[in-house]
Amino acid sequence: MIQKKICMLGSFAVGKTSLVARFVHSIYRDQYLTTVGVKIDKKQVRVGDNDVTLILWDLHGEDEFQKIRSAYLRGSSGFLFVADGTRRSTFDKIHELQENAVSAVGDVPFVVLVNKSDLKPEWDVDAEALGAATDRGWTVLETSARTGEGVEDAFLAIAESMLRR
Amino acid sequence: MSGPDPRESPAGNDTGATEPFNELRSILLAPEQERLRQLQERLDDPRHRAEDLSGVLPEAIAIRARRDDRLLVSMRPVVSEAMRDSMRRDPKSFADALFPALGSAIRKAIAATLGEMVQSLNQVIENTFSVRGLKWRLEAMRTGRPFAEIVLLRSLVYRVEQVFLVHRETGLLLQHVESGAAAAKDADMASAMLTAIRDFARDTFDAGTEDSLNSLNIGDLTVWIEQGPHAIVAAVIRGTAPLSFKDVLRETVERIHLEQLEPLDDFQGDATPFEASRPALESCLVAQYAVPEQEASPVLKIATATLALVIVIALAMWAYAAWTWRGAVAALKSEPGIVVTEAERNWFGANLVEGLRDPLSKDPREILALHGYGSADVRLDLQPFASSDAGIVTKRAREVLQAPDAVEFAFDNGALSASGTAPSPWIARAREFAPFVAGVRSYADERLLDTTAAAIKAEAERLRAVRIPFALGSAELVPEAAEVARSGAGILSALDTIARDAGGTLRIRIVGQADASGTDATNARISRLRAEAIALAVNTAQFRNLEFDLQGLGATPESDRTVTFQVDESSLSPRKANQ
Numbered sequence: 001m002i003q004k005k006i007c008m009l010g011s012f013a014v015g016k017t018s019l020v021a022r023f024v025h026s027i028y029r030d031q032y033l034t035t036v037g038v039k040i041d042k043k044q045v046r047v048g049d050n051d052v053t054l055i056l057w058d059l060h061g062e063d064e065f066q067k068i069r070s071a072y073l074r075g076s077s078g079f080l081f082v083a084d085g086t087r088r089s090t091f092d093k094i095h096e097l098q099e100n101a102v103s104a105v106g107d108v109p110f111v112v113l114v115n116k117s118d119l120k121p122e123w124d125v126d127a128e129a130l131g132a133a134t135d136r137g138w139t140v141l142e143t144s145a146r147t148g149e150g151v152e153d154a155f156l157a158i159a160e161s162m163l164r165r
Numbered sequence: 166m167s168g169p170d171p172r173e174s175p176a177g178n179d180t181g182a183t184e185p186f187n188e189l190r191s192i193l194l195a196p197e198q199e200r201l202r203q204l205q206e207r208l209d210d211p212r213h214r215a216e217d218l219s220g221v222l223p224e225a226i227a228i229r230a231r232r233d234d235r236l237l238v239s240m241r242p243v244v245s246e247a248m249r250d251s252m253r254r255d256p257k258s259f260a261d262a263l264f265p266a267l268g269s270a271i272r273k274a275i276a277a278t279l280g281e282m283v284q285s286l287n288q289v290i291e292n293t294f295s296v297r298g299l300k301w302r303l304e305a306m307r308t309g310r311p312f313a314e315i316v317l318l319r320s321l322v323y324r325v326e327q328v329f330l331v332h333r334e335t336g337l338l339l340q341h342v343e344s345g346a347a348a349a350k351d352a353d354m355a356s357a358m359l360t361a362i363r364d365f366a367r368d369t370f371d372a373g374t375e376d377s378l379n380s381l382n383i384g385d386l387t388v389w390i391e392q393g394p395h396a397i398v399a400a401v402i403r404g405t406a407p408l409s410f411k412d413v414l415r416e417t418v419e420r421i422h423l424e425q426l427e428p429l430d431d432f433q434g435d436a437t438p439f440e441a442s443r444p445a446l447e448s449c450l451v452a453q454y455a456v457p458e459q460e461a462s463p464v465l466k467i468a469t470a471t472l473a474l475v476i477v478i479a480l481a482m483w484a485y486a487a488w489t490w491r492g493a494v495a496a497l498k499s500e501p502g503i504v505v506t507e508a509e510r511n512w513f514g515a516n517l518v519e520g521l522r523d524p525l526s527k528d529p530r531e532i533l534a535l536h537g538y539g540s541a542d543v544r545l546d547l548q549p550f551a552s553s554d555a556g557i558v559t560k561r562a563r564e565v566l567q568a569p570d571a572v573e574f575a576f577d578n579g580a581l582s583a584s585g586t587a588p589s590p591w592i593a594r595a596r597e598f599a600p601f602v603a604g605v606r607s608y609a610d611e612r613l614l615d616t617t618a619a620a621i622k623a624e625a626e627r628l629r630a631v632r633i634p635f636a637l638g639s640a641e642l643v644p645e646a647a648e649v650a651r652s653g654a655g656i657l658s659a660l661d662t663i664a665r666d667a668g669g670t671l672r673i674r675i676v677g678q679a680d681a682s683g684t685d686a687t688n689a690r691i692s693r694l695r696a697e698a699i700a701l702a703v704n705t706a707q708f709r710n711l712e713f714d715l716q717g718l719g720a721t722p723e724s725d726r727t728v729t730f731q732v733d734e735s736s737l738s739p740r741k742a743n744q
Contacts, residue, residue, distance in 0.1 A: 001435075001436065001437075002433075002434045002435050003335075003337045003338065003353065003434045003435075003436060004337075004434045005335045005336060005337055005357070025351065025354075032358075036361060036362060036365050037365065038361045038365075040354045040357040040358045040361060041354070042351060042353055042354050052434075053353060055336070055337060055353060055354070055357045057357065057361065069364065069365065069368050071364035071365075071367065071368050072361060072364055074334055074335075074364075075332070075334035075335030075336060075337075076335070077335070077434065
């Protein structure tokens with residue numbers, strides 16, 4: 001069994017916690033996010049012949065009032081950056097978050113999740129922005145916490161990226 | 166060897182010039198060259214090298230092992246792999262070789278487990294029947310937790326329930342062991358959360374990189390954390406562990422780092438190599454229970470129990486005696502005519518009661534006897550007095566006035582009243598003397614029936630019906646008249662008795678009458694004669710308590726030839742007597 005630490009990062013209220021709530025094993029309450037600033041969840045995926053345990057560090061959404069504790073990023077093998085498709089600013093914020101992550105732990109695999117795909121007509125993140133991100137070599141997946149669309153794929157994608165390293 | 170051959174010319178192709186030199190060298194250095202050649206051959210020959218090495222290898226290993234553990238660390242994978250390979254190839258040989266040791270080890274393990282069970286059972290039994298055990302059983306009932314759990318918790322000094330080996334940088338769980346009593350949640354997540362909390366604490370208080378949270382307290386649980394360069398060991402402890410246990414953790418961290426430096430250094434998420442650290446971590450799963458108090462000797466136990474029993478009995482007797490004494494004193498206090506001013510209970514000697522007592526009150530000895538106190542048990546010092554208690558005053562009135570049984574008394578606030586029935590003389594006497602009874606300020610007897618007057622009235626009615634007939638113009642008794650006169654004499658006898666009992670005399674009038682056939686003078690004379698004849702007939706002299714008046718009424722419109730009796734009922738009336 002291989003274990004990997006993954007940090008989930010994103011702006012405030014992009015739906016990180018909701019995104020994984022139905023797909024992970026959790027023993028801690030959401031209040032940990034607002035107190036300690038992180039909640040630990042666990043997700044097991046199978047990549048090829050390998051069972052991989054993903055220890056998810058769901059970090060409190062960064063906003064103007066609260067910054068992410070960089071100590072939490074240490075030792076992370078991968079990142080899930082989450083943006084809200086209906087809020088362009090959260091997508092743009094990912095550039096900054098990714099740079100911070102690189103400076104904290106180096107160049108590690110990551111996947112960008114644009115959430116709320118069930119509200120796609122209302123999206124503020126256009127194809128051009130998504131295309132630009134893809135052109136930079138980012139893996140961008142559309143997800144929906146409400147329908148569950150793309151969530152399993154996201155975990156699989158980050159697990160595969162990490163094992164390829 | 167890739168270097169130049171010392172036998173070759175250093176100049177290479179200048180053969181002509183070096184030939185003499187070589188010859189000279191051969192002459193001068195032939196023995197050394199031969200030895201060099203032999204050494205070269207020895208070095209090039211693996212068989213020779215192995216032979217040489219075999220000579221110094223044991224000593225070399227011993228020297229290195231004394232210096233540090235590098236040799237051990239280096240050899241462990243090779244030896245482990247070799248053993249695994251051998252086991253795969255020839256498991257039977259290994260089984261045969263291990264059998265003697267394995268059998269002994271299994272027996273030892275079973276014996277140890279049984280020993281723990283017996284010890285645990287002993288502890289439970291001991292605690293079940295002790296006072297402490299009863300207390301714990303009550304606690305178990307109150308909290309709804311199993312008794313065994315309460316016993317364990319209360320007799321536990323400390324117990325290491327879980328030990329985590331956590332990769333320091335990633336917070337990933339490398340290994341986790343737990344005691345049978347622990348109920349661990351997801352160890353992977355606990356490991357990560359523990360790391361997060363440590364990071365949080367370090368960030369919050371701006372601690373240095375090497376500083377970190379080393380201890381957490383949660384209720385009766387404590388988490389002690391020992392940090393190494395690559396991994397931390399966290400022990401979850403129930404109870405209070407000695408500080409020396411920190412040394413155990415520190416040694417464990419050091420040992421794991423020493424033995425598994427390479428896997429720790431190269432950790433990429435695969436925790437399999439750290440299975441090897443389980444024994445080290447399991448050695449931290451220790452527990453200490455409270456040592457039972459030294460068992461007292463049976464003699465001391467019996468003496469203690471006897472003393473306790475004696476104390477309990479003495480206390481019970483004291484409480485019972487106090488209770489009965491309070492009851493006896495209360496009974497005395499509630500008794501009419503007795504006033505208790507002091508009641509003293511003595512352990513050694515008779516109790517004492519001081520106060521006042523009306524002579525008419527109930528004997529206090531009888532009251533005390535009802536509560537179990539004999540004459541010798543209580544010394545009474547009761548001074549006589551006249552009680553104004555209603556019960557005593559009525560009793561006193563009855564005694565002083567010598568009241569008949571048919572008389573009832575009532576007393577309220579100084580006023581004595583009588584009811585029932587009594588003869589006239591007693592009624593008169595009571596009116597005279599009742600105000601002088603102690604405690605009585607007024608006396609009333611409106612509800613008292615005068616039995617003497619009632620009796621006189623009844624006999625007077627009967628006597629009025631007696632009419633003694635006479636013949637025309639005659640004052641002689643005819644036989645029929647004599648018979649009536651006798652019945653009249655009987656009634657007079659009864660009245661005489663009543664008058665005697667009342668202590669007075671009663672006035673009776675014998676009235677002679679005549680019809681209108683004669684003259685008035687004749688009628689007056691003959692009616693008088695007839696009255697005298699009856700007086701003679703009934704023998705008025707025999708009635709000492711009756712006074713007789715004889716009257717000749719003569720003839721009236723209603724009269725006839727008879728003699729009748731009239732009783733003056735008021736002649737014996739007490740009221741009249743008073744007047």
